[in-house]
Amino acid sequence: MLRPSPNHDNEPKSQSHPVLTFLGPAGTYSHQAAYDRFAEAVHYRTGNTISDVFHSVSPTVQLALLPQENSIFGVVTETYDLLQKWIRGAVTLSIQHCLVVQRGKTLRDIKKVLSHEQALGQCKQFIATHLPAARLVSVASTAAAAQIVSTQSDAADCAAICSKVCLQLFADLEILHEGIQNEQQNSTRFYILSNHPSLPLPNTPYDGHGKGNALIRLGVHKSETRTPQSSPVAVTDLLAALGLPAVRIDRRPSAQHELFSSVYFVEVADDERSDDFQSSSSHYSSKDGVIKPSSWKERIVDSIARVAERGGRADLLGIW
Numbered sequence: 001m002l003r004p005s006p007n008h009d010n011e012p013k014s015q016s017h018p019v020l021t022f023l024g025p026a027g028t029y030s031h032q033a034a035y036d037r038f039a040e041a042v043h044y045r046t047g048n049t050i051s052d053v054f055h056s057v058s059p060t061v062q063l064a065l066l067p068q069e070n071s072i073f074g075v076v077t078e079t080y081d082l083l084q085k086w087i088r089g090a091v092t093l094s095i096q097h098c099l100v101v102q103r104g105k106t107l108r109d110i111k112k113v114l115s116h117e118q119a120l121g122q123c124k125q126f127i128a129t130h131l132p133a134a135r136l137v138s139v140a141s142t143a144a145a146a147q148i149v150s151t152q153s154d155a156a157d158c159a160a161i162c163s164k165v166c167l168q169l170f171a172d173l174e175i176l177h178e179g180i181q182n183e184q185q186n187s188t189r190f191y192i193l194s195n196h197p198s199l200p201l202p203n204t205p206y207d208g209h210g211k212g213n214a215l216i217r218l219g220v221h222k223s224e225t226r227t228p229q230s231s232p233v234a235v236t237d238l239l240a241a242l243g244l245p246a247v248r249i250d251r252r253p254s255a256q257h258e259l260f261s262s263v264y265f266v267e268v269a270d271d272e273r274s275d276d277f278q279s280s281s282s283h284y285s286s287k288d289g290v291i292k293p294s295s296w297k298e299r300i301v302d303s304i305a306r307v308a309e310r311g312g313r314a315d316l317l318g319i320w
């Protein structure tokens with residue numbers, strides 16, 4: 001459970017604790033997911049936007065947490081458009097949204113609903129039913145919405161969609177409705193990023209590296225798929241070359257190439273993971289004439305090389 005401290009930055013912590021940035025201010029779902037995972041083992045900092053959080057990772061900020069996908073509203077495209085290295089894991093948080101107003105206000109007073117665009121999307125049905133005339137205002141985060149409603153004198157006609165935790169952090173707010181998302185079961189998954197692929201992760205029983213998941217970015221260029229002379233490169237060919245069990249594939253436009261070219265984010269999960277970092281005996285590599293089981297990392301590296309041989313490009317964004 002998140003502690004109701006609005007500013008973790010000011011708390012004395014061991015110098016050895018890594019610094020983690022999350023989408024702030026305190027009270028966001030990102031904050032709760034980070035605290036559930038790392039508790040007191042990191043020093044927390046806030047970023048104002050998802051982009052700020054991503055770009056904060058540096059020699060002095062070792063960790064960051066980015067929302068990746070919500071079970072109702074889908075992927076957080078801003079996160080996918082930023083993703084580079086190093087993804088070190090994923091955490092999932094169950095989410096119940098509240099409609100929050102200045103104390104004493106009722107639904108009839110509300111002309112604007114403020115929240116993160118994800119939360120506005122997840123609560124679309126409630127808004128359409130109960131506040132059909134309200135203007136939807138997308139702000140940087142759910143807790144930023146609560147903060148505006150709490151602190152701005154001209155926010156008497158505003159409601160925020162945010163977590164119940166915000167009631168402990170911002171003064172003079174009250175909940176009008178709880179659990180207002182389209183589906184009662186609602187979860188968001190977050191990626192954990194680090195500034196180095198083998199930075200030891202706090203609160204992690206193993207070294208957090210290479211147990212059987214990875215995210216790989218696959219590039220297919222439209223021109224290559226259409227050149228009559230060369231054999232066409234289709235994403236299915238690249239997936240076949242990759243030869244790893246894909247558990248999800250997300251497509252985003254690739255701004256770097258011609259119109260409508262694509263980039264695919266392929267999350268793979270070892271179908272035969274084991275606890276000793278070695279994959280099952282069905283995967284072997286031969287080094288110096290010695291045949292030994294290949295590790296998950298070795299299999300990923302081999303797969304990436306096969307994609308390149310097939311005329312595509314695969315970049316490893318993270319392994320965990």
Ligand SMILES: O=C(O)C(=O)Cc1ccccc1
Nearest residue numbers: 028029030116118141142188
């Ligand atoms: O704004 C927040 O609280 C976030 O952490 C981003 C977000 C918004 C809605 C659902 C999940 C994550």
